Amino acid sequence: MKRPTIHDVAAAAGVSRGTVSRVLNGDRYVSTAARLATERAIAETGYVVNLNARNLVTQRSGSVVMVLSEPHEKIFEDPNDSTAIRTAIRRLAERDLSLVMMIAGDAGDRERVLRYVKGGHADGVLLMSTHAGDPLVDALDGARIPAVSFGAVIGRENVIPYAACDERGGAQQMTRYLVEQGRKKIAMITGPMDTPGGIQRLEGFADVLGRKASKKLIEHGDWTRLSGESAMARLLERSPDLDAVFAASDVMASGALSTLRAAGRRVPDDVALGGFDDSAVAMSTHPALTTIRQPLAEIAEETVRILLDLIDGAEHVPSVTVPTRLIVRDSA
């Protein structure tokens, strides 16, 4: 009735506990006869190792915690993000690590996460959409716990390694494309200026436009559709003659699109519109959005790889940025 233990397997196989353990952990120095016998016994008894017992003695936890920062603006925003999570689960599973999800919203949550991790219940931490100035970051660093961020943590780029898309380069791609299309007065709707996407996509925009990027043509949004709508309205009021807009996310672009339509502007004829992310909404607007694709699966792969390297004892693992791609559709 009870779950079989290593002793039961040993008895069934006619070997000792130690030999079973060796088979389980793939040690060398176990005879083929003994190996076969234990393997059969394991199958017969339906034995599964007790992770609590194992981790108790090995002093490892066998799990990695993924910390979701709250408010939780970007992550999970579109189907691609599920790719990110799935990738993480898969890669971790290959190493027999399980993924535990935690939320870091208020100070209490952060305290909980920190206790959990410092308590040795996780071998590493995967940070998602962590905000600039989040105290968890320094706490993790101070406790010398392997941590990686999915996307850079503003102000702590050298503390927590990360994998991210080339935000700046992507923004350059889009801006350059708009220029090439003959657009003369190009505006931008940025993300919040405490996120890498907010800051670096604006930088890329400015890189290409140089001094032509006047402050008048820049408005800030908060990644939401609504903020895209209102930012577009402000831009239109201030510069009615603009002929292109680069929104730092597809969702904001879709908001901008509504405002443009309401103002009687045709897209792309009167105003060209570019987005960023290549999320699901990019295909559902009319016209479909010309945008910048982030290779999220690849970013996720790299994030996990960095964490595993860190867990394996690497002292310092460099961050990674992967290139983006311009996806031309109908809006620009």
Added chain:
Amino acid sequence: MKRPTIHDVAAAAGVSRGTVSRVLNGDRYVSTAARLATERAIAETGYVVNLNARNLVTQRSGSVVMVLSEPHEKIFEDPNDSTAIRTAIRRLAERDLSLVMMIAGDAGDRERVLRYVKGGHADGVLLMSTHAGDPLVDALDGARIPAVSFGAVIGRENVIPYAACDERGGAQQMTRYLVEQGRKKIAMITGPMDTPGGIQRLEGFADVLGRKASKKLIEHGDWTRLSGESAMARLLERSPDLDAVFAASDVMASGALSTLRAAGRRVPDDVALGGFDDSAVAMSTHPALTTIRQPLAEIAEETVRILLDLIDGAEHVPSVTVPTRLIVRDSA
């Protein structure tokens, strides 16, 4: 240097290991003096209980696994789904249970999940978008492991309790609304017929239309945008005079919208279009989609509650369906 154990706390507080344990677990029969002393010692030493040791003796795992079925069509499809996950994490955390994510794609994955769970590494299982006929379901049931599904598991409604929206009722709401708007020839684009949303939304549609729901006006999609496009094209070819379409998801509705536009039909003037889910795309199309809102947060709450009841030893916990709401926008 090493992490403090219960012995260190006991020594620091001048009490015994047993007393510290009692304080930790909130037993009665511990004097205030002893309690205060241990609490101070815990704070001083920065002690955190070792879950492996605790779970080893208590024979519990302290975690719940969320099984994501692959291919992973619907879940995570829109921001609302992050609400579902977050809700689960939160409620579980209140009970000191952590959420472990696993994927059940191929047989190997399922084997892994089963071993993990049967090995006692999880106190319960949360099934996400599990398919009809998934062998994991019966395996879980056979092993008498507490399991709940987020949304019904077709064919196993009486085996695995679930929380879901009232799929059928929601479809009735939408269909009734279209009828009330004076639409005479109403078509439907369903989801896959091995999912509850596929089957039950069609049932609701048929409930309202009765014998007026001819086979000619029904097409099947697979939840994707593309399938919505092509299903719409087939409907249009067969019944060019249709004046309304109910798509079983917003994403498919957005595909249908493209096809309608390409065919020169105005929405809602010529053809009214209804969606389902009230996902992010519903707001980003033009016109914005009239749709049926699923209260995902509430569904998630109920799902977790059922699981906790089961874990607490309840024999049989009834499934829950929560009502949907018609959200009228511009497309119908």
Added chain:
DNA sequence: TCGCACTCTGTGAACGTTCACAGACTTCCC
């Protein structure tokens, strides 16, 4: 033939808890 290196196996101890038990000390009632 001896000794050394290599392969293989079993065993005791440890990991850090909880739980059951036993014992000590109060309080209170008869």
Added chain:
DNA sequence: GGGAAGTCTGTGAACGTTCACAGAGTGCGA
């Protein structure tokens, strides 16, 4: 004053592993 009931505390054993060690067997070269 004695006993019962209630409160509080410490201790040994157990949970199921891994690890280090010791010892036994085998093969091979000097």
